[in-house]
Structure formats: structure tokens, C-alpha cells
Amino acid sequence: xxxxxxxxxxxxxxxxxxxxxxxxxxxxxxxxxxxxxxxxxxxxxxxxxxxxxxxxxxxxxxxxxxxxxxxxxxxxxxxxxxxxxxxxxxxxxx
Numbered sequence: 256x257x258x259x260x261x262x263x264x265x266x267x268x269x270x271x272x273x274x275x276x277x278x279x280x281x282x283x284x285x286x287x288x289x290x291x292x293x294x295x296x297x298x299x300x301x302x303x304x305x306x307x308x309x310x311x312x313x314x315x316x317x318x319x320x321x322x323x324x325x326x327x328x329x330x331x332x333x334x335x336x337x338x339x340x341x342x343x344x345x346x347x348x349x
Contacts, residue, residue, distance in 0.1 A: 267291040274302040282318070289322050291317040297324045320322060 268285050272278040273294035277320045286309050296302035299322045303307045 265289070267293065269293045269295060271295045271323075274298060274305045275277045277304055283313065286310070286313040286315040286318050289315060289317075292319070293316065294320045295323050296320065297322070 266289075267323070268281075268290050269280050270278050270284070270285075270292060273282040274296045278294075282292045282294055282305070292309070294302050294306055294313075297318065302320045306318050309318050310316055
């Protein structure tokens with residue numbers, strides 16, 4: 256797990272499946288608008304690569320990766336999405 260300082264007023268969004276497709280695009284766009292983005296992905300290496308690209312392209316260092324496989328019941332229940340905004344696949348929960 257990563258250590259994320261949640262004490263600032265920065266808007267935060269947790270995005271599952273953020274290393275490809277619409278999740279990746281959403282992560283990039285939100286990071287570009289100065290949101291703190293937490294990318295929750297199965298493949299840690301691929302997600303970290305995408306995270307580094309997003310940081311470099313947007314200049315936003317508040318982009319983080321957490322590894323979880325949301326298709327596994329244990330990971331889904333262990334994962335605590337306390338963010339006021341969560342993107343799960345293509346769905347938005349605020």
C-alpha cells in the first residue's frame with residue numbers, strides 16, 4: 256500500500272482500472288486539473304508506468320498507485336474507498 260497525505264484541501268478521486276482505457280484517460284484529465292488521483296489497478300508494474308507518464312505530462316506529483324484486484328472478494332472488501340469521488344470502471348460514484 257502507498258502512503259497518501261489526505262489532510263490537504265486538494266480534491267481526490269480514486270479510479271479503478273486506471274492503467275488503460277477510460278480509466279487512464281480520466282486519471283490523466285483529473286491530474287491535469289490538479290486533483291489528487293489514486294489509481295487502483297491489478298498490474299502494479301503497468302500502473303506505475305502509466306502513473307509516471309501522467310506525472311510527467313501533467314506536472315502533478317499527487318498521482319498514486321494502489322494494487323488491488325477488484326474481481327477478488329478479499330481485495331474488494333479490504334479496499335476502503337473513503338474518497339468523496341470514486342471512478343469504478345466506467346461508473347462514477349460521488
